[in-house]
Each structure stands twice: as structure tokens, then as C-alpha cells.
Amino acid sequence: MTARIGVVTFPGSLDDRDAARAVRIAGAEAVPLWHDDADLHGVDAVVLPGGFSYGDYLRCGAIARFAPVMETIAAGARDGLPVLGICNGFQILCEAHLLPGALTRNQHLHFRNRDQWLRVESAGTAWTNAFQAGQEVLVPVKNGEGCYVADERTLDELEATGRVVARYLHGNPNGSLRDIAGITNEAGNVVGLMPHPEHAVEALTGPSLDGLGFFTSILKHLAGAPA
Amino acid sequence: MPRVVVDVMLKPEILDPQGQAVANALPRLGVTDVSSVRIGRRIEIEFAGQPDLDRAREIADKLLANPVIEDFSITVVDAADVQESHP
Amino acid sequence: MPRVVVDVMLKPEILDPQGQAVANALPRLGVTDVSSVRIGRRIEIEFAGQPDLDRAREIADKLLANPVIEDFSITVVDAADVQESHP
Amino acid sequence: MGQPEPTLADQPSATGPAVDPAGLAARPASPVPGQPGPGQNTSDTARAGSASDAAELPVNGYPNGVDTVPHATATAGDLQPYAELGLRDDEYDRIRQILGRRPTQSELAMYSIMWSEHCSYKSSKVHLRQFSEKAPPSDRMLAGIGENAGVIQISDRLAVTFKVESHNHPSFVEPHQGAATGVGGIVRDILAMGARPVAVMDPLRFGAADHPDTARVLPGVVAGIGTYGNSLGLPNIGGEVVFDPCYQGNPLVNALCLGVLPVDRLQNKAAAGPGNIVVLMGAKTGRDGIGGVSVLASATFDEGSEQRRPSVQVGDPFMEKLLIEACLELYDAGLVVGIQDLGGAGLTCALTETAAAAGTGMRVWLERVVLREASMQPHEILASESQERMLLIVAPEKLEAVLKIAEKWGVPASAIGEVTGAAQPAADGQAGAEPGRLLVTWQGHTVVDVPPGSLVDDGPVYARPMREPADLILLQADRAETLPRPSTPEALRETLLRMIGSPNLCDKSWITEQYDRYVLGNTVLAQPEDAGIIRIDEQSGLGVAISVDGNGRYARLDPYNGAKLALAEAYRNVAVTGAKPVAVTDCLNFGSPEDPGVMWQFAEAVRGLADGCAELGIPVTGGNVSFYNQTGAAAIHPTPVVGVLGVLDDVAQRVPMGFARTTGADHDLIFVLGE
């Protein structure tokens, strides 16, 4: 049976169709989820896509965190439901305290969109098991508030426990501490990524096909997981 | 050390999408008795010596606020004396 | 009508690139005696009835500030009593 | 779902299961308690004409605080500030003639903005006709000049719409918001045609790169365009950045938007069908840009502009995003009869244009407009340029469904009026709703009673005097051939380095990196390519290429050929990608039309563009004229900016700009084609 991956749409979500397209290209069924509907419709995993939920006014992700669908997702995530937050999704996961730290204004104060090399640091998560640890991949970044910050203790702990999922290579696009591009929770089911793997899944429209690995990873993960 | 605080707010007749978004989100937190939210900037300036109000006013007018859409106000605060702070 | 003001500032240990950018621009305006600039948010909340400080504190804690990176403080202001305002 | 999405056009991106309609984002502000059902609620009309008007005590100089039609009739001799509003003596006389009395304050505001250069095209109309007259026949064009944007059919099922517009003056006053709302405005034009907006482009011109004011204007403009476009989820696929001292006090901020629609979803603005309901949907109406159109777009920034500094509009891209999704859902459900965006001239323009397009009348209850500031006067409500609003014409039985979709997306919507017949008396037989007139009341007082067409179609038209600028001969005499040429390798090297280092030729990625070019996942080519390419149909690979170009320096020397040159460059840029050019849009940025030299430049440029299009066999489908781009007496270079759209049957066949290595060959040959 094909895996069913939910893609949440908040008011102001923008990369939701792109995430759904990437899910389909990876071979799964993309299931649209709506911010105001707490029901996850039996999906096997959830993607929180990029965009500007609720305009990203106040702080990115601050308002989306209170959407009804987020309550169900937060509860599910604590029970092992795989959740991938991309860009705005990452911001929402931090705001919801499903991931530590916060994403702040880019140090150079500009929105920045460029093709970015990353090193996948951890292949042990539900969303990165198709990669080799240390593998270098090319994926677009595009954000205005992608600068990851956390206190030193948290950063040390993330490093020590292998929870830094990806790091920026050849130049840090936003000033993130320790070049962090993505992190995971302790269980490895919740991953937040600032870069946009869903924009690197087709040769015609992306800089590479490297992004696909994040979506095939979840299929591998689900195939291995007990039903 | 005393510091100068410049508060910059959108003029009342100018749309404040941020404030509106927050106001609209409040009912979800169970807060229904708020009639309006406006969001501006608070800028804390520390001078090397004595805080200079005129200087601050000039900075505010030229750099910190856009007089076409914003108003500002200036106060001197004693840093020791900052109000109840969380957390 | 009295309103509640919530001031949200980045914690001192968090880098404030916006404030830094302003500080860096000042010498060009001939201002050289400023030692630091920090930029935060000023949020003015009007309640339908009596302003409710506890309520405001709850809103600030849950929504307006992110405790990982920000501190906030709350004051009640009488709107009539707003300081020197420009222009 | 789980089906592959066939195209960009026919799926609302963000429709989730429509379970619970109430979005968190915003609850619609009290949508319409008392609906104006057809034929009812006209009693307040009758009251408006009653004696009560005169009986009340004067407030603001008017009985009841508002200038009404009966009051205007009774006080025919009152002086009115028409000159301050930019109306000439003869224009004011024409208004009195049309109405058979002096206009009310609201009517005067409406005529002044609708008859301004910006809205009426009164100086350009006589020239722009050539675009239609000389246009080659095209069986692809589903909508052309006169509509919100031109629509071009690109397959049996699909069409695209595109248009470029200016937001020059507001962007000088408040660069960030000016540029942002420029993007917002053109996006609503595209949306009004029934299309999903899918890409933007931004041809920009600034003063000298090292001028201090450029340091204020450029970052603000770029951030404004970026913030608005990025927040809407529209990839930016190209543009221009040009520096020239002539734009110092008058930067040019042009914005282009591309949209996609299934052919059968094409919308129009006609307020057809008496009895249909007029719905205002989107942001609340505030005191934004009041007088903006007349003051902002038709006056220059000289001394004294301080006092009449216009209030600037602030954009809310989040509201616009919701508005887009709500409109597309309404179209797909077949719920709207007509639709018009609100831009310059706000409600005034939308009401009169929709009514005039259908030849119908309209009855509007102004107090039903949801306001941001309760104290707004009727003329302010009519003139407000608050952003992120659309006017819908809806059949009465569909109203509930329309309001429900608005509520689902958290967009305020309210029924503010109804369409009245062209030859039908008021339903209750009372006076007021005359056939084919726009009748607006405010709290029971009739404040507007006009023939809508008189504001839209019967505005003044001028054949302004034209004269070749006196300095042109001198400028032309200073020929490029007479310039010194590098003759040694060192001199050549120095010239090359100077060119590479010049702001006009240098890499633009410091700007374009601030724009999202990936969102929607269909960007096949973008910066730094000569043309942007968007995939329209994921199955077949059908797509379009667009390029925008302009050259003010060339046009200054020869506006006729300068316009042709801009067209030819955009055409070539599109053609080299492998696309077949099929349509043109243009933004004509010029100085004051009251200057005969500028008027001559304008006429020449239009003639050049029309001739060029005829020669290349592609039509102008829409565009925009921006006059009064000058500082004091000094006009900018005449700057026609031309956008060309081409079609590719399969975007996989596109040819990118960089030389690509042919596999298996150890070298490639380089050819130069042309003269």
C-alpha cells in the first residue's frame, strides 16, 4: 500500500503544492490537510511546508502553532508520528517547542534565495535515512528568518547526540549558529529543515535531484516501521 | 546607565497588518475581550555619555521612523528601573 | 482609553542584527556617541472593557514573545498621556 | 486527492478539506446583516430625497454633515474646490452639464479621480488607438486592451494573462510600501481575469548608483517587491535594474504579473443582470491614499509637496494571498457574474467601470462598506485606495455561498449594493433608482446620482500639442562614431573593465537573491537568463517565456526606434529560448504630457511600438501609461518598457543562455547570426 503523507495548508502556506508534488514524485500519496481541521485523516507522516503562515506577522510560525491541526500533530509527534518541517514548517516546529531553539532574522537582514550546498550530518532520522552521513547535497534556500539560534548548552547537546541533521557548506546563507541548516528531536521522527528539498526533485525546475532523498527516506522509514 | 527609548508606531490611519493578524489570532487563545492590537517598534539607544534627547530625536526622525506612515515618541529610561520583566 | 503595552526585546545574549545595522549607520549621520542600539517590538493592546493585566501577561507569554529568545515587560498606559509625539 | 495536478491553472493550491469554514486568520467582519434583496430596501432612497435633508442643522457646512444631491440641487451657486482636485474649468463645466446641477462633494471627488490622467488616459488615448488599429489579427487573443489584462489562449484548454504596470510615484515617497503595493495591484488585475497569478517580474530604474538617495530608494523598493511577491508565493522570474541620473528624483518601479486560467474560467467586469448583488470582498476600507490618484499620480514632487503629501497605502500580502485563494474558489464554483479589482480610484473606479461595462445602473448603500475607521466620510469611502479588495457581482441566490467561501478564507465580505436595470424603474415604484444610473446613499442620504458611463467613457480626451524637443538635433549630432575608440590592448582592457564594473552591466544577483524564484515549482528559467520561463502544464510541458526590456537612453535619442528596440530586444530574448513570441504588454513611462516635447516623445514611442508590433506580427494586449515622471521641469528619459510573451509547446526543449558542452564533442562552434 502506498504511504499517505499529509501536507498541511495554513493560510499563507506557499510551498504546499510543491511539497505535495515532491511526495508524489517520491512515490507516495499526498494528502492535503487543512489548518482548521484537527483530523489527520489517517496519514502516516506529515509535512509542514514553507510559506508565510498567517503572513508570518509577529514572528514566523508564532500564530500557526495555535492552529487546531497543530495540536493533533504535536500529540502525534510525541508518539512517533514522522513530521518534517520545511522553512516555515521548521519555524512552526520550534515555536511549538517540538524542536529546540528558534529561527531569527537573517544576519544580513535580507531575504535570500540561492542554491545551497549542505552536508547531511545525520542519516539516522525518519527523513534522512536514504542519505549517507556526510553526503553533500545541493538544495535551494529561500528565507528571511532562517538564522538558527539556541543557547550553547542546547547546541552542544544537539551536536553530542547527533541531532544536527544538516549543515550549510561553502558559506552560511543566514548566520545560523554552527552553520545549522536542520535539526531533529531526540526520537528522530521530527525534523526541521531551513532549505527546501521539495524544490530539488525535478531536473527541469531544480538545481539537482538531491531533495528527493528526504521524501524517499520517509517511505523507507514507513516500510520498515511496524504497521 | 540611562538609555533613550524611541517608540515608533504606525500612524493611526495606516493599516497595521501585523496587529490585525495578532488580534485575529487571540480568540483561538480564548481571549475575546481585546478590541485592537497595534504593533510598532521599540528602539533602545544607549549613549556613551549622557543620553542626548535632541540627538535621539534627530536619529528617530531621519533613520528610525518614516514620517510618511509612522509617528514616534521619545523617553529617557533608567535601565535599573525597567518594569516588571518576564521571564 | 487605557491600554496595555507589551514591550518585547531580544534577550541580551541574542544578536540583534537590525539594531546593529542602525548603530552602524549612525556615524554617517554624524552621530558618534551611541554605544548600542537594540530593536524590539512595542505591542499596544486595547481591551473592550477594563484592561486586564493578567490576561495581557498570558497573551504575551504564549504568543507575543518567544521565551527562547525574547523577554517582555508590561505596562498600562493612559492613552491621553502618551509622551511627546512627533511630528 | 493524490492525483497528479495537471496544471497550475485549475487547482486552488491551498484548498484543504473544506470541513470547518471558520479560518483562524480572520473572521469576516460582520458580513451583511440586512441584505439588499432585489427590489427591497429602497425606502431609504426615498427618504434621501425627502425634505428631511434641508431640515437638519448644518454640520461641516452641510445639512446632516454630508453634501447630498438635493442639497447640491438647492445650492447650485456654491463654489467648489475643483481646481485643487486637478479639474480644469471646462472639465468642471462639463460635469455640471452632465448632472444638470453642481456635483456633490462625493461626485466631485469621483469625477476628479476618474478624469485624472491616471484613470482616464486623457492625453494618451488618441495615440494608444494605434495599438488596436495597427494590430495584426490574432486568434489567440481572448481579451485585449480595455480589459484588466490581455488574455492569450495557449492550448485548447488553457490561457495566460499578463500585464505590466507602474508604481513610480508612490515608490519614491515610501519605497518599500510603494513597490509592495505596486506588485499587489498588478496581481489583482491578473486575478480579476479569472487567472491564478503564477509569476512576477520587475523592471526597475533608479538614479545614479552612488547617489545617497538611491541608497534610500533602492533597498526599500527591492525589499518591498520581495516581501510582497515572496509572501504571495509568486516566483520572480526576471526584470531589469538600470541606473541613470535622470531617474534620481523619479525612480521607475514597474511590475509585471503572469497568470494562468482554463479558457472557460475567463472572467469579466460587467455588472450584468439587474437584481444581482454587488459584494465588496477583502481588506477593510481605510483612509489609504485618499486623493492618491489625483494628487499622487498627476502631480510632481516640487516644493510644497510636503503639505499635500499623500497618505501612503500599506500592503498586506497575507490578505492578498487569502483573497487570491477565495477568488479562485469562487470562480471554480461558478459563483460570480462579474469581478473587478480595486486599485487606483478604489470603489469609485470599480463601481463605475463594472456598471458602465454592462450598461446597467447600480444602487449602493455606502454604510455597508466595512470600514477601518468609523469616522470616514462618504467621499473618502468612495476614493479610498485601501489595498487587497475586489468587487464581485453575484446572483442573489449565490450570495450565501459566496460569503461562505470568503469566510472559509478569513476574508471580510459584504453586500453593498445591487445592479439596477438600464430601462427599469425602481422596483417599488419610488423615485431614486433611475435607469442606468449609479445611485449611492449614505445613511439614507443620496450622495451620488450619476450616469456611470460619464465617469468611465466620457471623460475628457486631449490631443495635446507636440513638438520635437529643441535639444534633440544637438543630441543626435553627437554621434557615437565620433567617440574615441580603444585602439591598443591596454585601452581595450581598460574599457572592458570599466564596462564590467559599471552598475548597469554588473551582476544583479545581489538584488535577485532577495526574490523567491522557486515557489510553485514551475520555474524553468529565471535570473540570470534573458527570459523567464514558467511551465504551465506539468503533463504536456506546455509553458511560456517572458522578457521585459527598455532603453531610456536610446529612446531619448530616438523615441520611435527606441520603442522598437525595446520590443525587438524582448522579442529576441523570448525567441532565443525556443519560444514563439505571441503577445506584448507595455508600460510607457514619460514626463509631463503638458510639455509638448514629452508629448512628442510619447507619440513617437507609441507609433514605434505599434509599427514594430505590426512588423513582427504580434499584438499589444494591454499595458499602462505613467506620465508626470519628472522633477521640476526635468523629465526622465522617455522610457517605454516592453514585455513580450512567447509559448513553448514543451519547456523541456528550452534553450538556456549559457554555452553547454555537447556530449561527445571536444569543441563546439560559435556562430554569430544577423548583421
Ligand SMILES: Nc1ncnc2c1ncn2[C@@H]1O[C@H](COP(=O)(O)OP(=O)(O)O)[C@@H](O)[C@H]1O
Ligand atoms: N529587478 C530585477 N528583478 C528580477 N530579475 C532581474 C532584475 N534585474 C535584472 N534581473 C535579471 O537579472 C538577469 C541579468 O540582468 P541584466 O544584467 O539586465 O541582463 P540583460 O542585460 O541580459 O537583460 C536577467 O535574468 C534579468 O531578468
